[in-house]
Amino acid sequence: MTDTLEIRNLHARTEEREILKGVNLTLRKGEVHALMGPNGAGKSTLAYVLMGHPAYEVTEGEVLFKGQNILELDPEERAHLGLFLAFQYPVAVPGVTVANFLRAALNAKRQAQNPDDPGISVLEFRKLLTEKMRLLGLSPDFAGRYLNDGFSGGEKKKTEVLQMAVLDPEFAILDETDSGLDIDALRAVAHGINALRGPERGFLVITHYKRILDHIRPDYVHILVDGRIVASGGPELADQLEAEGYKQWREEPVSPAA
Numbered sequence: 001m002t003d004t005l006e007i008r009n010l011h012a013r014t015e016e017r018e019i020l021k022g023v024n025l026t027l028r029k030g031e032v033h034a035l036m037g038p039n040g041a042g043k044s045t046l047a048y049v050l051m052g053h054p055a056y057e058v059t060e061g062e063v064l065f066k067g068q069n070i071l072e073l074d075p076e077e078r079a080h081l082g083l084f085l086a087f088q089y090p091v092a093v094p095g096v097t098v099a100n101f102l103r104a105a106l107n108a109k110r111q112a113q114n115p116d117d118p119g120i121s122v123l124e125f126r127k128l129l130t131e132k133m134r135l136l137g138l139s140p141d142f143a144g145r146y147l148n149d150g151f152s153g154g155e156k157k158k159t160e161v162l163q164m165a166v167l168d169p170e171f172a173i174l175d176e177t178d179s180g181l182d183i184d185a186l187r188a189v190a191h192g193i194n195a196l197r198g199p200e201r202g203f204l205v206i207t208h209y210k211r212i213l214d215h216i217r218p219d220y221v222h223i224l225v226d227g228r229i230v231a232s233g234g235p236e237l238a239d240q241l242e243a244e245g246y247k248q249w250r251e252e253p254v255s256p257a258a
Contacts, residue, residue, distance in 0.1 A: 002066050002067075003028055003029045003030075004026055004027065004028050004029075004064075004065075005026070005027040005063070005064075005065045005083075005171045005202065006025075006026045006027075006063070006064040006065070007023055007024060007025040007026070007027075007046075007050075007061070007063050008024060008061055008062050008063070008064065009022050009023075009024060009060060009061040009062075010022070010023040010024075010046075010049065010058070010060070010061035010062075010063065011058065011059045011060035011061055012045060012046075012049045012056045012057060012058050012059065013056070013057055013059060014055060014056060014057070018059075018227065019042045019045045019056070019227055020042050020045055020046060020049065020227045021042075021226065021227035021228050022060075022061070022227070022228055023042075023046060023061070023224070023227070023228065023229055024229065025222065025229060027171060027202045027203075027204055028202055029170060029171075029199060029200055029201060029202045030198070030199040030200070030201070030202065031202050031203070031219045031220065032197065032202075032203040032205060032216065032217070032218045032219050032220075033202075033203065033204050033205065033218060033219065033220045033221075033222060034205045034206075034207060034213055034216075034218040034220070034221045034222070034238060035204060035205070035206045035207075035222050035224055036206075036207060036208065036210075036221060036222070036223055036224070036238065036241060037208075037223055037224035037225055037246070038208075038225065038246050039208075041224045041225050041226060041227070042224055042226075042227045043175075043176075043206045043224055044088065044175050044176070044206065046206075046224070047085055047173045047175040047204075047206055048085075049071075050063060050070075050078075050083065050085070050173060051075055051078055051079070051083060051085045051173070052071075052073065052074060052075035052078055053075070058071050065081065065082070065083070065171075066081060066082075070083070076108075076112075077112075079109065079167075079169075080108075080109050080112035080113060082169050082170035082171060083169060083170070083171050083173070084163070084164050084167060084169035084171070084172045084173065085172075085173045085175065086157075086160035086161070086163075086164060086172065086173070086174045086175060086177050087160065087175060088175045088176040088177075088179050090148050090156045090157075090159065090160055091148060092146075092147065092148040092149045092150075092151070093146065093147040093148065093149065094146050094149045095146060096146060096147050097143065097144055097145065097146060097147065098142060098143050098144070098145055098146075098147050098159060098162070099125075099126075099129060099143040099144065101147045102125075102129065102162070102163060102166045102167075103120065103122075103125045103129075105163070105166075105167060106120060106125070106166055106167060107119035107120060109167060128166065129143055129166065132162060132165040132166055133162065135165065135192075135195050136158065136161060136162060136165060136191070136192040136195060137188065137191060137192070138158060138162060142155075142158075142159075142162075147159070152185075153179075153180040153181055153185065154181050154182070154184075154185025154188065154189070157177050157178075157181060157185065157189045158185075158188060158189060158192065160174075160177065161177075161189060161192035161193060161196070162192075164196060165192070165195075165196055169201065170200065170201060170202065171201070171202045171203075171204070172196075172201060172202070172203050172204070173203075173204045173206070174193070174203065174204065174205045174206060175206050176206055176207055176208065177189060177193075177205070177207075177212070178207055178209065178211065178212035179208075186211065186212060186215065187215060190212060190215030190216050191215075193205075193216055194215070194216060203216075205218060210238045210239070210241065210242045213235065213238050217235060218235055218238070219234070219235075220232060220233070220234065221233055221234065221235060221237040221238045221241075223237070223241065223246070223249055225246060225249045230249045231249060
């Protein structure tokens with residue numbers, strides 16, 4: 001189905017150890033799924049495997065999107081298909097402005113989908129970028145700065161959200177976007193994400209803490225422990241986790257809710 005991203009029995013490892021041990025999860029457009037878990041549970045590994053990071057070997061399982069197993073595709077092909085990953089630690093690119101980077105990325109996506117596409121013009125892109133920056137509450141001079149170079153933690157995460165707004169993915173994976181943010185930056189980033197919610201986009205929000213979920217209300221919450229999803233439920237599951245921690249799931253894993 002074109003409106004779902006389905007993860008089936010996904011196993012993955014590095015050279016040192018197995019990390020994902022049979023992850024099953026179905027994401028649908030229009031839904032926000034939160035993935036929570038302790039350090040080392042495999043949350044970021046899942047994000048990287050979905051986007052094709054070469055450091056991880058998939059040993060079993062499949063990820064289905066638009067009628068194909070995307071694990072057979074290169075990372076850029078997955079991005080062109082409609083997936084997006086917001087990094088926990090975005091990389092700085094001195095000498096390349098935010099605007100030039102985003103225009104190049106958008107044109108690469110358009111031309112992958114249609115080789116005859118001449119690309120978006122400078123004037124058309126400037127209008128698009130201004131619109132998205134206004135939606136996210138970003139200053140106009142932001143576009144002229146070098147990508148993540150000298151940016152604060154909050155500015156880096158806002159840039160990731162701006163990339164998502166411009167590239168317009170169908171499924172967005174946010175890997176600990178709240179990491180390192182003070183409360184003002186967290187609210188600003190959450191505002192941007194909420195502005196991009198809608199029936200044509202699904203989200204997987206990966207986080208350690210409930211605080212971002214107070215601003216981005218998820219439809220579903222999943223708990224990942226030792227490479228497996230051990231519990232699934234509604235937003236109240238995050239409240240339970242905040243109160244009780246992971247102890248019960250570490251000691252007595254349960255089957256995911258239907």
